[in-house]
Amino acid sequence: MLESDKEKVLAALRRNRIASMATVTADGQPQAVTILYVVDDDLNLYFVTREKSRKVANLDANGMVAMSIGLEPPMNVQLEGRAVRVDDELVRADKMAELAHAGADLEDLWPPILRVGKEGYVLYKVMPEKVRALDLSDHNISSEDPPYIELM
Amino acid sequence: MADEKIKILAVDSDEFLVQVYKAKLERAGFAAEFALDDKAAMQWLAEFKPDVVLLELMMVGGSDGFDFLVQLREQPDAPAVIALTNLAEHEDISRAMDLGAVAYMIKTQVAFEQVVEKIREITK
Numbered sequence: 001m002l003e004s005d006k007e008k009v010l011a012a013l014r015r016n017r018i019a020s021m022a023t024v025t026a027d028g029q030p031q032a033v034t035i036l037y038v039v040d041d042d043l044n045l046y047f048v049t050r051e052k053s054r055k056v057a058n059l060d061a062n063g064m065v066a067m068s069i070g071l072e073p074p075m076n077v078q079l080e081g082r083a084v085r086v087d088d089e090l091v092r093a094d095k096m097a098e099l100a101h102a103g104a105d106l107e108d109l110w111p112p113i114l115r116v117g118k119e120g121y122v123l124y125k126v127m128p129e130k131v132r133a134l135d136l137s138d139h140n141i142s143s144e145d146p147p148y149i150e151l152m
Numbered sequence: 153m154a155d156e157k158i159k160i161l162a163v164d165s166d167e168f169l170v171q172v173y174k175a176k177l178e179r180a181g182f183a184a185e186f187a188l189d190d191k192a193a194m195q196w197l198a199e200f201k202p203d204v205v206l207l208e209l210m211m212v213g214g215s216d217g218f219d220f221l222v223q224l225r226e227q228p229d230a231p232a233v234i235a236l237t238n239l240a241e242h243e244d245i246s247r248a249m250d251l252g253a254v255a256y257m258i259k260t261q262v263a264f265e266q267v268v269e270k271i272r273e274i275t276k
Binding site: 048096097099100101103104107120121 | 167168171172174175176179263264265
């Protein structure tokens, strides 16, 4: 993995805060949701969700997720990986605070997070197994040189 | 200076939401803290001395926002309370206002900017 490519992808992930994420139901049906996330230096993504949400049930049965991040140029990131619960209290507190700050930057986040239930939260860490980014920062794209970065 | 900022205490048992409140309030120029239950809120009242409390009336874990309002009435120099809640029934609104809330805002019906405006209005 080229460090410059990783940095470009990390920058794109940090520019965005919202991802479309697909999980798989216990009977194998795909399900897509929108999540708020933060990312660490190793491309791991963190998100919180309600304990009784459908994605928690899905992830209990199958931790694999697929994400699409960034609707606008110059980069769209497609990420596939495994989501695991984070139970470490210190990490949980740190990432919850980081997510709250990320959420506070988004004016439109306000209504959706208030319409969900009152049960507790689960923090997930998504460890990427495949990352593919469509890089449109170069305007001289050719069919011989596809504008994709593949990190894993 | 930080100690000249208007101080806001957000009281809500939703551990993620109160942290979003705190971050948003700080971005709006306030000093902010949060409490997840009424006991913690009473401690913050003594230590932080907020000018305004944002209060969810319906909390989980044994805390009750209406009881908290009653407790606040017994406090000298009690802060102004804005009920910021999911409860939307008329009797809840009347009860909260009777117990001393200065404003009542239903979470799903207001933008956070309106909460900030209300804080500025009552702290003028």
